[in-house]
Amino acid sequence: MKIKLAVLGACAALLAGGYAGYGALMKERCQGWLARAEALSGDGFYSAAISEITLYFSSNRCRGRSDPDALSLLARARVHVPLPENAHLAQGLSLSKIGLSLQEDADRSLDMATAFAARGSWREARSAALKAARPHRGVQASGDIAKTDDIRTRAGLIALGASTALGDADGVAHALGLLQEGGASDFQWALVRQIVSNGGAVFDHVAGLLPPARGDYGPLVGILSGDRAGEVPPGYTARIALALSLDDLSAAASLLTAMGRDRLAAALLDQPSRALSGPLLTRLARFYWQTGAYDALADGFLERAHLGTMPAEVHLIACLARRVTARACDTGFDAADYERRHGLYAAGRWQAVLDSLGTEPFSPAVTLDAIGAMGSLADQSGVVLQLRATLLSAIGEAALARGYLRRAGLFGMGKAVDTLRPGTPAAIDCSGDDRAACIRDLLRQDPGDLTLWRAGLDAGMMPTAEQVDLLRDVSPDEATLWRITTARTMMLRDMTDEDAAGALSLLRPVLRAGPAEPYPYLLAATGFAYFGDHTALYNQLSEAVRAAPDSTVAVLRLALGLYEKNPDIAPHALVTWWSGLTWLEMSVRGRQETGADATMPVRKRLVRERLALLAGYAGDRQDDDLSEAVYEALLQIEPRDHIALNNLAYLLLRRGGDLSRAAGMAAQAVTLMPGQSEYQSTLRDIEAALEETETPAA
Known part of the structure; x- marks a missing residue:
């Protein structure tokens, strides 16, 4: 009996030791997952970081004191990893139960603030800037301190300019608080001092709170503080641009764009040998696109030095510029790298749009369907909205095009680009008595010509069920023409409950x-x-x-x-x-x-x-x-x-x-x-x- 007890005791000790060893191993794994997530997130590989955090939460043994750190990492990374429409809501509800929330895209709010300021809509500009600077609980981990400071500084400068224009002393004081929290640079404080001094006596009490002036930034500060007509000496822009930090460049470019001085902003950012951040390169690419500098975009822009990865929107702009200049839309977009950074959903959607633009012959319907599949991603890019409006206009969808063009205007891109149209439709040579029959014959030769379809339907052409199906196949999903035609076909026959309900469902969009x-x-x-x-x-x-x-x-x-x-x-x-x-x-x-x-x-x-x-x-x-x-x-x-x-x-x-x-x-x-x-x-x-x-x- 004593021998049996001794054996059992030895076995228990062995098991206890094994269990302790397993516990130590799992603790090491949990710490490793979090450490890799932190490192990946710091390098911009947000989707890969989320994968590591998912492994952390998949093990019950990882739960404990490190949970707040893991949740904070997740909240920070998710800002950069778009999800399908309802997934963000579900995830946001889960985080809210434990007192955390997903960050909103501050860069997008800053873009909106800049666009409002450029239009002189000062209240809207200040509101968007303050929204960008709004703090979020549980996301102030060390990896994002620099970005948070940059956002607060840029938002503070726009809010300061807007409050000055509105004559709002309290708004000026609040903007100064944002600049102090963001750790504004000497250049930015010089700019603030000049803006406040232009505000009149009502801001005299604020000027005493500013730090002493350091450095001499010359004409640039004068222009940024309100001298819209001011000019800079030859060579000054290139010299001062190199002297400015990336944060200063970002702040100066935002204010110049808001003042309508886009060319000066572009001159500051046009530093091919200097590694710029993705948002700065996006701003420069947008300027080139708006001003028709297509060769500058098509030749070597994607090869510029950059920090992190080249934004997908820049790839799109370069692709469009190459199409305009009759070149192949091959931008070298690295979908695998983009997936590790921003997730499978975003990488796949951007890749689909770029692929559709690279096909010959070019099909507006295919590109429009690819854009439609982007969901909310499409609404965050002025270039995508502009492209969508232009292609819809080209196939006769004027009402849809107007709506997207208005939204693109919020990004300063509210004009359709004729050079993007897939070609001028050929004249329809059907001047005889039976125009509808003539157009029907032409459609047999080119069933994908939506302009021809619209002309035929306007002429009274009554399509067969097979033709209606064909029209649906060659049309983008959001187009109205196939929906109207299908609904009409349903209503012209002996209508049933199913026909009437189906027609109304088609017509609602x-x-x-x-x-x-x-x-x-x-x-x-x-x-x-x-x-x-x-x-x-x-x-x-x-x-x-x-x-x-x-x-x-x-x-x-x-x-x-x-x-x-x-x-x-x-x-x-x-x-x-x-x-x-x-x-x-x-x-x-x-x-x-x-x-x-x-x-x-x-x-x-x-x-x-x-x-x-x-x-x-x-x-x-x-x-x-x-x-x-x-x-x-x-x-x-x-x-x-x-x-x-x-x-x-x-x-x-x-x-x-x-x-x-x-x-x-x-x-x-x-x-x-x-x-x-x-x-x-x-x-x-x-x-x-x-x-x-x-x-x-x-």
Whole structure:
């Protein structure tokens, strides 16, 4: 027995020793994962760092005192690793439960602040700058102190300039606080001193808080502090640029861009032999692109010295410049390296866009679909937004293009670039009687020509189901043309619930874009009529008139057609629609043509003319309910309308309505037009009917 116990004791000791050894090994691994994550993040390999942190959290033995460090690393790295649309939300919720949050992209906020300042939108510029400088809990680890200081300094300079322009002393004091926290350089304080001195007596108490001036930065400080017309001596820009640190360069370039001095900003940044940061190279590339310096981008720009990796947006700009100069779009984008830095999602999306631009023949649809797959990544690049707008405009998607161009304008890139268009469409040689048939024949030769498709549909071409499928295949997913065509095909056949619902689903993205043509709204109105949603129906008819007042007659005809096909549309509703749409047309025309609504008599006359046409239609169809509703509406507009008075009186007589009211209206019509024998006859008939009702039965 004693021997057995001894053996068991030895085994237990051996196991305990093994367990302790395993624990020490796991502790070493946990520390190694965190150390590698810190090193990788410091070198810019944020996605690889996240992989190491994931290994750390995958082991229960790693959990403990190091958790805050690991979470801080994760929060910092995720800023640089974009995720699909909903993934950031899920991750943000997980971090918020433990008191941490993902950083927002401060560089993007600074870009917005710079763009607002360039437009003189000082309140918006200050708001965006302060947003960029906003601290985030749990992310102030040592690896990002330099970047945080740089952001605060740049944000503080923009906020200072904006507050000075707004005359806001408190805003100036807050901006100075940001500069002190960011550890502003001698150059930046010299610049601040000059800006504050330009602010007038209201800022005198602030000037005493500034550190003593050091260094002499000459004309550059004068220009940056508000001298928009100031010039620099020959050779000065290159000399001062080399003397400035990267942080100073960043601050100076931001302010110069905000002041509209883009050329001077570019001159400061144009240092081919100096390793610049990714944001600075992106700013320089954008300037070259906006000014048409395509050769400078296409020849050697990607080979410039740089810190970290060359930004994907710079690769895109260089690719576009090469296309403009008739060269191959081969930028040498290293997707594997980019993946280690910014993740598989970002690397794959950027690679897809670059690949699409490198294919021959070039297909706008393929590139637009690649951009669409980028999701929120596309919204963070002014160049991508500009490219998207240009390509959409080239295939006739004007409404979508306008929306993206407005958003690109926030980055200072609000103009389409004609040189990016995939070529001028050839003239359509179909001048005969059957233009639609001619275009259909041309489409058999080139089914991918979206301009040809649009011309054919405008000419009344009725595509087959196979042709609709073909149009869908050659169109970018967000395009409206294939959606409108497919929806129309669904509605022209014997529509089912599934057809109507499918058509409305296809049209929703089109309607959100606010098209300038009426047709999508009319199709949507037809779908809503099918489901009996008359409020939505009328809203779509109204949008059609707002988009194109010249289409009002077509809109009224559609309303009439829907009334004929849908018995649940009441006559008074149709009359209200006709009146309301006509009033709306006149209002829109007045704003477009004269800057004010048309005069009331003109508007009333047109409404009465339109309602008179509707009354004639009702009479031809012997639709007494509609006739009565029309005449009632006419009398609301003009109580002395003798035609409406007589006709409504006669209608009440024939339908056994209120004879007393009918007699009063008939008498008023005779008074207004005493020589009209028809009116006198109506009055006599009504009076006779009244006598019969008043005479007691024998």
